[in-house]
Amino acid sequence: MLTNNQTNNLDKLIKDFNFSGSKEYKLIVVFGLLGDFDSFEYATNLKKFINNNQNKKIDIFAIAIGNEIGKDKFCNFTGFPKKNLKVVYDNKIHQDLKVSQGVDVGLGGWINLLIMLSGINSFKTIKEVFRGYTGDRNSKQIFYDDDHINLFDLIKFPGVFFKNTCGDGYLRPFELATYRLINMLEILQNWKDYIINNKYLPQRGASFILNNKNQIIYKYFSNDILGYSSTMEDPLAFLSEKCK
Numbered sequence: 001m002l003t004n005n006q007t008n009n010l011d012k013l014i015k016d017f018n019f020s021g022s023k024e025y026k027l028i029v030v031f032g033l034l035g036d037f038d039s040f041e042y043a044t045n046l047k048k049f050i051n052n053n054q055n056k057k058i059d060i061f062a063i064a065i066g067n068e069i070g071k072d073k074f075c076n077f078t079g080f081p082k083k084n085l086k087v088v089y090d091n092k093i094h095q096d097l098k099v100s101q102g103v104d105v106g107l108g109g110w111i112n113l114l115i116m117l118s119g120i121n122s123f124k125t126i127k128e129v130f131r132g133y134t135g136d137r138n139s140k141q142i143f144y145d146d147d148h149i150n151l152f153d154l155i156k157f158p159g160v161f162f163k164n165t166c167g168d169g170y171l172r173p174f175e176l177a178t179y180r181l182i183n184m185l186e187i188l189q190n191w192k193d194y195i196i197n198n199k200y201l202p203q204r205g206a207s208f209i210l211n212n213k214n215q216i217i218y219k220y221f222s223n224d225i226l227g228y229s230s231t232m233e234d235p236l237a238f239l240s241e242k243c244k
Contacts, residue, residue: 002216009096010208010216013063017086021059024212025243030099032203034066034074034087035194038228039205040183042235047079049236058209058243060084065091065200070193077186089196091203100223102202109201116202116225128226131233132177138233139171142179151181209242218242 002010010028014020019028029046031039046060062080064071066087075082091101103112103121116122131139143149147159166172187194195201205228209218218238222228229235 002219003098006097007216009093011214013093013097014210014214017061017063019059019061021061023059024057025217026059026061026210027239028208028210029060029062030094030097030206030208031062031064032091032094032205033195033197033200034064034070035187035191036201036203036205037180037183037187037226038222039064039074040078040187041180041226042205042228043074043078043080045235047081049239050081051079056239056243058239062086063088063093065089065094065196065203066194067196070190070196073190073193091200094203094206097206099206099221100204102204102225104202109198113201113225122224122227124224124227124232128224128232129177131171132180133174135166135173135175136171136233139176140234141168141171142175149178149182151178152185207238209238 014028019026029042031042033039043062046062049056050060061084063086064074066074067089068087071082071085071087074080075085094101103115105112105115117125119126141162143159143162145158145160145163148156149159149161150156162168162172162175204222204224206222207218207220207228208216210216220230220238226232229238231237
């Protein structure tokens with residue numbers, strides 16, 4: 001259960017950013033930095049969900065730490081709708097909602113991030129990193145035969161490579177790791193636009209589904225890098241479950 005203060009702050013966020021929507025449900029996603037691995041991956045999955053569920057009875061809104069330049073690049077890269085994403089310059093909203101700020105050992109955002117990437121106080125991270133290399137029979141594939149994969153402009157290959165080496169119909173070995181490397185390259189190439197302040201690198205996110213009476217019917221607070229869902233093998237399973 002959320003506290004009264006958290007509920008009131010979520011209501012205020014919805015009003016302040018006009019996240020009213022017209023459908024029966026709405027999903028409010030609180031990203032960390034625009035340039036966070038989770039933000040990129042989550043936004044891309046949400047874009048696919050929107051494309052595949054045009055008639056679904058849910059509006060999807062998001063808020064992230066960033067600026068308008070970063071927002072434009074983020075939406076162009078991930079496909080997340082610009083009109084449904086708002087950016088803020090600090091993590092006050094995250095604090096108001098009691099979203100995890102990640103590890104803080106007092107040595108700056110970079111050190112805090114590296115500590116979390118090692119799995120300290122970010123227990124799902126190592127498992128999720130390994131899943132990217134080993135594959136997952138319980139997850140959907142990412143790349144398809146006609147996709148063109150480009151790494152550093154040095155390594156280029158078609159998506160059918162994964163099919164030819166490991167089959168298809170599931171998340172193949174190295175497929176998720178390749179996808180995350182593509183995201184990482186985009187972030188590094190546009191670092192100043194995506195990462196407006198290094199101190200927010202450890203900041204985690206949260207997700208809330210509300211009904212048409214603005215009652216919260218689902219909530220999830222992330223504590224881990226690469227842990228934006230409770231079911232990372234099917235990150236958006238909660239949408240189908242809660243908004244049938």
